[in-house]
Amino acid sequence: MTDATELRRLTARLLEAHPPATTDRTDFLKARFDAGLAWVHYPAGLGGLDAPRSLQAVVDAELEAAGAPGNDPRRIGIGLGMAAPTILAYGTEEQKKRFLRPLWVGEEVWCQLFSEPGAGSDLAALGTRAVRDGDTWVVNGQKVWTSSAHVARWAILIARTDPDLPKHRGITYFLCDMTDPGVEVRPLRQITGEAEFNEVFLTDVRIPDAHRLGAVGDGWKVAQTTLNNERVAIGGARIPREGGMIGQVSRTWRERPELRTHDLHQRLLDLWVDAEVARLTGERLRQQLVAGQPGPEGSGMKLAFARLNQEISGLEVELLGEEGLLYGDWTMRRPELVDFTGRDAGYRYLRSKGNSIEGGTSEVLLNIVAERVLGLPAEPRNDKDVAWKDLAR
16 A cells, blocks of 8 residues: 555656756656656556655655656646546546546646526526437537636537436536637636636537436536536635635735734724634545545535635725725737735635635525535425426527
8 A cells, every 4th residue: 555655755756857947848758757757646647656645745745855746736726626536536448548648738728617597596597509420429518607718728518418318317418628619719808807717608519429427417416527527626626724815914914013003903804813713624625535535515615715706805905995996907809817815905806706716606505505605405406307408498
C-alpha cells in the first residue's frame, strides 16, 4: 500500500528526472500525471496510485517546496472539480484515458452545459433535445450562465433524449466538442461589467455515441455526481485561516483604524467566527471524501459560502464608506477565471450576488439540506410522474 514515505520517494524521483527550473511547465505536468502524482487517489494509469486521498497533501507540499509548477486549478476548475470525477465514475476506459490527462494538465479547458433559460432552477425540466442518428446524436437547444465557454475545448452536457418520460428519466449525459460548427458562444455581460458567463446555442451539433457518459436515459443520475462535486468545489475549497473574503476585510480593519466603529467591529467579529466555522466544516467534509463520493453535505457548504461572501462584501463596502461606492474598472472583457481577492471592494460586492445562484440556487440547496440531510418531509411534487412533453411551460 502506498504511504507517505513512498510518495515522497516517488516525488523526489519525479523532481530528479524533471527539474522544475529547466523543464517546460507542460512537460513537467504531464510527467507528474504519468507518475501517478496528479491526484493520488485516482487509479493507477489515470494520474493516481490508488492511494488514500488524504496523502495528496504530502505530494503537494514536496512539489511546492521544490518550486514545481501547478496546473492553475482556478482556470480549469470545472474540469477538475466536475468533469473529472464524473468521467471517472461513469466513463469507459477509453474515455478516461482520452480525457483525464489533458484535463488535469490544463491543455483542454472544460465548461458545463446544464442550465437553460426555460428551466430556471428546475434543471430536470431542461428542453435541449438530443436525437439519435445512427452512431451519433444530433443536439439542438440553448444553454445559459456557462462559465469558460469562450475558452473551453470540451463541455459536459445534459440533453433530453426521451420527451415521453417524466422529466428526470428522459435525460442523457454527453461530452460535447465545443469546436463543433453548430456550437455558438455569446457573451453575457454581467453587473460587474465583465462577460465571465456565456449563453451557448446548439444547432444540429453532432455528438458521437462514444462520447455519451452513462446509459441512455441515466443522465439525471450521472448529473448528480457532477452537481455534488460542483458544490464541494465551490463551497469547500481549502483556504487558510483568515483567507478569502474575510481576509480582505480583516486587513482593511487593521490598516485603517480611522474607519472603525463599534457596530462594524461587532459585525466583523461575528462574520470572522462564521468564516472560521465554515473553513473547519469544509476541512471535515474533505476528510469525509476520503471514504467515498461527496453527498448532500456539500450543499450546506455551498449555502454557507454564498451567504458569507454576500454579507462580508457588504460589510467591506460599509467599512470603506465613500470609497466603497467607487468602482475601479467597468471594462467589458471575457476573463478566464473569477478573481475575488485581486479586485476592489465594489467588484467583490457585485460579483458575490451571483454566489447564491451559480452552482445551484440557495433555495434549491435549502430543499436538498432539509430533505437529504435533516430528513424532513419532501415538498409535494405533482409533476414527478408526468411525461416531460405534457408539462406546462
